[in-house]
Structure formats: structure tokens, C-alpha cells
Amino acid sequence: MATDSLPSWKSSLIELALHSNILTFGSYKLKSNRISPYFVNCGLFCRAKLIRAISEAYARELNSYSQEHKEWSFDVLFGPAYKGIPLCATTAEKLASLDEQRWGEVAYSFNRKEVKDHGEGGLMVGESLKGKKVVIIDDVMTAGTAIREAISIIDSQGGKLVGIIVAVDRQEKLPSQSEKDGKGDDGTARGSTIGEVRREYGVPVMAVLTLGDLIVGMKKMGREEESMSEVAPRLRKLGSCYAMEAWLTPSLSHLEEQGAPFGDTSARHQHLWQAQSTLKERREVYGSLADLMLSISAERTMRED
Numbered sequence: 001m002a003t004d005s006l007p008s009w010k011s012s013l014i015e016l017a018l019h020s021n022i023l024t025f026g027s028y029k030l031k032s033n034r035i036s037p038y039f040v041n042c043g044l045f046c047r048a049k050l051i052r053a054i055s056e057a058y059a060r061e062l063n064s065y066s067q068e069h070k071e072w073s074f075d076v077l078f079g080p081a082y083k084g085i086p087l088c089a090t091t092a093e094k095l096a097s098l099d100e101q102r103w104g105e106v107a108y109s110f111n112r113k114e115v116k117d118h119g120e121g122g123l124m125v126g127e128s129l130k131g132k133k134v135v136i137i138d139d140v141m142t143a144g145t146a147i148r149e150a151i152s153i154i155d156s157q158g159g160k161l162v163g164i165i166v167a168v169d170r171q172e173k174l175p176s177q178s179e180k181d182g183k184g185d186d187g188t189a190r191g192s193t194i195g196e197v198r199r200e201y202g203v204p205v206m207a208v209l210t211l212g213d214l215i216v217g218m219k220k221m222g223r224e225e226e227s228m229s230e231v232a233p234r235l236r237k238l239g240s241c242y243a244m245e246a247w248l249t250p251s252l253s254h255l256e257e258q259g260a261p262f263g264d265t266s267a268r269h270q271h272l273w274q275a276q277s278t279l280k281e282r283r284e285v286y287g288s289l290a291d292l293m294l295s296i297s298a299e300r301t302m303r304e305d
Ligand SMILES: O=P(O)(O)OC[C@H]1O[C@H](OP(=O)(O)OP(=O)(O)O)[C@H](O)[C@@H]1O
Pocket: 031, 032, 080, 081, 082, 083, 084, 138, 139, 140, 141, 142, 143, 144, 145, 146, 147
């Protein structure tokens, strides 16, 4: 569960993201057509000290995962076009700086959005993926469409996906059928995007920061009021369970991972109640934001009953 303590490197990264307008608040249409009251623009990690900070953070996460899982390794970091491109190159270099012996030979690769028809030609740039163990490095995951596209490129190139890392886990739920049909969220209880990708492909999905980290970081910086006074009214206006789900899904996906059934209504209610208790525990930490989410969550449970 998230707490109000963040390692100092995470706090510094959030501060950099705020000062550089990488993390902003407003109303944004996402690739999935969802409307979000905040946005993470990783294209703005475009100055030396910013790209250094984010690539060090990715490299640190990957290196510590590999230290904890000695049998796990990879050959190539694949950065999907466009925002993944600078990330894969700089993070490969940072990995080698962290541990030359382990990562000195790590390679990177990325795709083109349009196939090149002259010179070397083709879709891919960098290391061949054929027969290689590949980790996808990307900016954020929302509905998981971009990651699935990247996975199909890896498959088509003969690579083997062994992991995924993103800068920010937005802690979003899976798209509903009505969203896929272009009719907006139907408010059904669903697991998290990241949990589903993890389960479906059987690989670790890592994130440098989560939405929870961003909120804790803002609070530590005394910017909670500023950000939340922007975000909360919009969440309210959306009227769906966007905010609540964002906070519930870690608990829901955790329960799902333990094998809890998700199909029938009573099991789903039980999960919602458990997740709400988790929110209650978070209340002290997240103050008014948690209050807001609890009220949305209660309304929703009543609607489901
Ligand atoms: O999980 P999803 O709902 O798919 O959305 C998230 C992805 O969508 C955007 O990429 P986009 O394809 O727009 O490419 P870009 O890197 O060129 O911005 C964004 O940069 C994420 O990678």
C-alpha cells in the first residue's frame, strides 16, 4: 500500500517533473479517448539534467529488479516510437554505468512509425530483436493499447518479451466495452491495465512512479492544494468512477492476483468493500482527496446495489 514516505530520489524526480511542466494539471484527451485532469509529457525530459534524472531512475528500477531476480535478464531495451526512443538509448547507457559487467553489452532498439523505403530501409532501428530477450521501455500506460502494439512488433521481429517498464503507472482501469465502442466509461468494476498486462503476458511490469507517488510527492512539496484544487472538481464533474477506480485498482488487481473470482456480483461487491477499507486507511494520508474518492465510491456501491 502507498504511504506518505517517498524515497528522496522519487521526490526530486517529481519536483523536476513539476518545474519542467512534465506533470501538468488541466483537461487532457488521452490516446484512449479518456479525459484526464492531469498529464505526464515525457517528451519534455529534453534537457540534459532531466533526461539524466529519468534515465537513471529507469536504470535503477531495472537493475534492482534484476538483482532481486537473479534468473531474470534481458538483451535489448525496446523503446516504441516516438517517446520511447530517447528513453531506450539513454537508459541503456545508464545501465552500463551502474554495472559495467552486467550491462556493458545491453543494446537498444526502436521502431519507426512509417516504414523507410530507401537506404537500410524497414521498420526497425538499432539492435535486431531476433532471438533476443526484450524489455519495453515507455513513458506511461493508460489503457495499454500502445504497449500491446509494441508487443506485437517484438513478436513480428522474433524477439521474446521478458518485461515492461514505464515512467508513470497512471493506475488506470482496463477499458470497458462501452469505451471501446466510443460511448464512454460504463462504470463497471474492472481490474487495472497494468495488472491485466502482467497476467496476460506473464512478465514483470515495472513503474518508476505511480499516481499515488505523484500525489504523495505533491503533498510533501506543499503543492497538494494547488494540484488538487485543479483536479478534484474535474473528477467530480466527470461523475464516473475515474478517480475511485484509479485508487481501487491496485487493491482490486491485488485481490485478482490472489485468484479471487471477479465474475459474479456478490464477489465484486466484497472486493469493492475491501478496497474501500484500504481507502479508509489512506484517509489520513490523502486527506480531502481521499474524502472525495470515498464519497464517489459510496455513491457507486449504492448504485450497484
Ligand atoms: O496505454 P495507452 O492508452 O495506449 O496510452 C499511452 C500511450 O499513448 C501515447 O503514445 P503515442 O502512441 O501517442 O505515441 P508518442 O510516443 O508518439 O506520443 C503515450 O505516449 C503512451 O505511450
